Structures are given as structure tokens and as C-alpha cells.
Amino acid sequence: MKDGRARTRDARAERIAEFVAPLRVEPGSKVNLSKDFDPARKAGIKSRKEGEELLRSGVVLLADYQQRLAAEGSHGVLLCLQALDAGGKDGTIRHVMSGVNPQGVHVANFKVPSAEELGHDYLWRYGRRLPRRGEIGIFNRSHYEEVLVVRVHPELLDRQRLPGKTKGKKKFWRRRYREINAWERYLTDNGFRIVKVFLNLSKEEQRIRFLKRIDVPDRNWKFSAADARERTRWDAYQAAFSDMLSATSTPWAPWYVVPADHKWYARICASAVLSHTLIDIDPRFPEIDDKSRHELELEKRQLEDEAPSGAARDPYAESLSLRGLRGHRDHQGHRGDRRRAR
Structure with a gap:
């Protein structure tokens, strides 16, 4: 018979699993992002205050499981965050990971690849920044840029100096999806769990956030003309996201599409998805002989x-x-x- 603490833990795990289930992209499903997922969804949470209380509970839970993960030292966790500009990636990292030990969390930001990185295969620079066992690694943008921004801007493939003609060929992107899935399967088989979160922002909410970056002097630095230019390719990005989610949500590394129009709600969802993964790993403190x-x-x-x-x-x-x-x-x-x- 389970004690009270074990029953509470099981009930909490069940509630979190139910909460994240609607966010999960079922492996093998065909995704139409604009039709299948609502960026403004709040799932019955009535107020921001209620949401912030839930987030605080989630932060405490994450801190507990991170300590166990570090003590056990057999698994690593990689959180991949993808979103369009102003999607809330930085704020999600800051709030969701606010209570964990910073020594056990490492954030990697990926910008334009360097000459050295371009001299290797496209996954090389991501592999170098993977977490160690016992750690949580966060990719603020990730290897999925290679099937998103590179797909929307196929001219970027020229810099990768790939053999043969690749631009515009559907079979090329299908091959990349297979390669990414295989890489993530390899990592998972070796004890590294991949948590993939797409912050789904509406076009109107992005417009409002861009205006705020322009109107508030302290946020001017966050806006660039390049952001506005990328916004003109909205439909191309939506199509690329839909194909990515359809092709790379796998049983070993599923995607979670998080409604991002309400930042506080997006943070709750990201916290719940990460907690769900850690609960599933169920790391334990080592027992001594x-x-x-x-x-x-x-x-x-x-x-x-x-x-x-x-x-x-x-x-x-x-x-x-x-x-x-x-x-x-x-x-x-x-x-x-x-x-x-x-």
C-alpha cells in the first residue's frame, strides 16, 4: 500500500499529464498550425493571478526534480524552445527556471553560424552544447532552425557548401527531418531526454509586442528592422512550422505547442511540460550500501x-x-x- 506522500505524488503527476496532453502533437499526425492550435488558449485558468500561483508551484516542483536529477547523474534533459520573434523564449526561460540551481542548468543561444561551424555538418554545433548527465540544457532556438529559417531562406544553404543541388527539393527537407529524428533517438537511447516546446504566437499579438518594443525606450534595443522583414514571411514560417511539427514529433521526442499570446499562461505550460518529463524519468537520490x-x-x-x-x-x-x-x-x-x- 502506498503512503500519503506517494499518493500525492501520483495524483500530481496525473494532473500534470492531463494538463499537457492537449499541447502534445501526436506522432504521425498532420499539423495545420493555424487550425489545430489556438495561440490565445488559457484552458480554463480564469486570471493571471491564478496562473502565477500555479507557476510558483511548478517552479518548486522543478527545483525538487532538478536536485534529484543531479544527484542520480544518469539522465540529462534538453529543452528546445522554438518561436517567432517576440514569442517569449527569454521570459519563459527566466521565469520557469527561476527556482532551480543555476549550476545544473545551461542555456545555449544559437546565432548565425561561424566559419568554423559551417565547416562541419549542420548538427555539429548543437552537439557541442548538449547537457551532461544530471543537467538540464536549454536551447534558445535549436537545431530546428535548420528546417525553419534555412527553409524560408534557402539561400542560406549556399553557405553550408553541401554537395549536389538541394534548393527547393522536398526530398531534401524530408531527409533532414529523418536525420534530426535519428539524432534525437540516439540521444534518448543514451539517457538524454528531449523536450520540444513551440511557443505559438498569433500575428496580431506579435504586432502588438513589436509596437511595445518601439514605444518603450528601455525595449528599443530588442527591436530591429530584420524583425519586421521576417514578419512579411509569416505564411512561409507557418507552413514550415506545420511541416516541422508533423515530421518530427516522435514517440521518443514529441512536440508540445504552447499557446503564447498570454505570456503567463505560456510559462505555466512550459513548466508543466518540463515537469511532466522529469516525473516520467523519476530520478532518485542514490541509496548507500x-x-x-x-x-x-x-x-x-x-x-x-x-x-x-x-x-x-x-x-x-x-x-x-x-x-x-x-x-x-x-x-x-x-x-x-x-x-x-x-
């Missing part, structure tokens, strides 16, 4: 013997004992109250 436990007991006695005159031999153990005694007395008191009430 009898020999190691005996050595700990010897060290404990040595430290207790070093206590100064008048000091507690083990203050932490004594505080636990006192709390346990108080809890027992409170429980007995409640039982007595119930008996008198009868």
Missing part, C-alpha cells in the same frame, strides 16, 4: 564527540525529534478532542 552507512555512522560519532561543552551533540537530529514529539502530542490532542465530542 551497508558499508558506506557504517562509515557514515562512525563519522557521525566523531563529529558528535567534537561538540563544545554545553552544545547539542547533533542539533539537527534533536530538532527533528522535538518536531516529531510536538506532532505526536498534537495528534493525541486532536484524538482526545474527538473522543470528548462524542
